[in-house]
Amino acid sequence: MPTVEQLRALIASDPNDPFGHYALAQALAKRGDHESALDAYDRCLALDPEDRYGYYHKAVALIALDRSQDARDTIELGLTAAKRHNDAKAGAELRQLLGTIVSRV
Numbered sequence: 001m002p003t004v005e006q007l008r009a010l011i012a013s014d015p016n017d018p019f020g021h022y023a024l025a026q027a028l029a030k031r032g033d034h035e036s037a038l039d040a041y042d043r044c045l046a047l048d049p050e051d052r053y054g055y056y057h058k059a060v061a062l063i064a065l066d067r068s069q070d071a072r073d074t075i076e077l078g079l080t081a082a083k084r085h086n087d088a089k090a091g092a093e094l095r096q097l098l099g100t101i102v103s104r105v
Helices: 004-013 018-030 034-047 052-064 068-084 088-104
Strands: none
Touching (some): 004 018, 018 034, 052 088, 068 088
């Protein structure tokens, strides 16, 4: 996987590519920097509001930050996008993630 610095350079060369922001968010989350990851997920989703896995992983970061309600809201947006695209796999994964939040309460 490219380093955070490499991903930032990639984004600098093409700031409107949602995948670059998604990849940066993933790299930041992997090293435990969930706050910074949220910024990158937000940019990814602003560029591609249909990115179901952007919603999924943003919700995971929110859960890691103990922001359950924000995670629920994010999952709902992802479920709506999954439904629009008839993406049963993403929908099932998002519902499963929602279930982990509900079971924590």
